[in-house]
Structures are given as structure tokens and as C-alpha cells.
Amino acid sequence: MSGDEKSITRTITKKDLIDRIADQTGETRVTAKNIVQHFLDEIVHELGEGNRLEFRDFGVFEIKSRQARVAQNPRTLERVSVPAKNTIKFKPGRLMRIAAEKPLAGEEPLSAEQPIGGAHPANSVTELKLTHAGTTDGTLRQ
Numbered sequence: 001m002s003g004d005e006k007s008i009t010r011t012i013t014k015k016d017l018i019d020r021i022a023d024q025t026g027e028t029r030v031t032a033k034n035i036v037q038h039f040l041d042e043i044v045h046e047l048g049e050g051n052r053l054e055f056r057d058f059g060v061f062e063i064k065s066r067q068a069r070v071a072q073n074p075r076t077l078e079r080v081s082v083p084a085k086n087t088i089k090f091k092p093g094r095l096m097r098i099a100a101e102k103p104l105a106g107e108e109p110l111s112a113e114q115p116i117g118g119a120h121p122a123n124s125v126t127e128l129k130l131t132h133a134g135t136t137d138g139t140l141r142q
Helices: 014-025 029-048 094-101
Strands: 053-055 059-066 069-072 079-082 085-092 126-130 136-141
Touching (some): 029 053, 085 094
Antiparallel strands (some): 053 059, 069 079, 085 126
């Protein structure tokens, strides 16, 4: 794949996953939706309580406290005080890293000499911001 071409990825929604689960298990979509929603609600609840969630081979979710700091608005160069906050840290497990390392359709497989993202995949961490209500606001930071 040349540098000018962009790979096309699909966004898989919760509804898509619920439909797949219902089809694969023979359960109704309502039952699958309730199970998936309860699972996600429990994850949010446990993280809101400050607990660490570990799913073998999938990954680990945990709360990380970020200290207050002074930042600078790049447009106005004005100093801005950023308050302390909690974020969610996700460290991918073995199977998640393996799946992420697979080449996308039309791409050449990576050779052993090519680093992935410039770092060892075991050290990669993704953070999600939490709002004060304990739900994710959808922003990702790599």
C-alpha cells in the first residue's frame, strides 16, 4: 500500500456486536442487548469505585490519577490551570496486541525488523477520560 492511499476501517457499533452475539448464540437481540449493557454498566461502576478490571488476554482497565498542572493555550500563549483528574488507563492484553499487529487488508505484513508504533506493544497504553458522572466522554489519548 502506498503512502498516498488510506486504509478503510469500519466503525463497529454496540448494536453490531449485539446482533453478532444474538446470531451466534441463538439468543434474542433483546436478551443479548441486556447482557452486553449490564456488562458495560458493571465495568463503568467498578471503575467509578476505583477498582482495577483485568480480563486475561484482553486487557486491564484501571484508574490513573493525573496531578493538577499549568498548561499553555497554543493560540493565545496564555497560561491555563488544569485541575487534577482521574483517567482510565487501558493496557491491551496478549490477544488484543496480536490482533492489532495484523496487517490491514491490502497492507504488507510487518517484518521482524519493523517496530510497531516505535515501541514494544507490551508498553502501549491508551487512556480514556472520565467525566465527573463516571462515564466516558469518548475522547482517546495515545
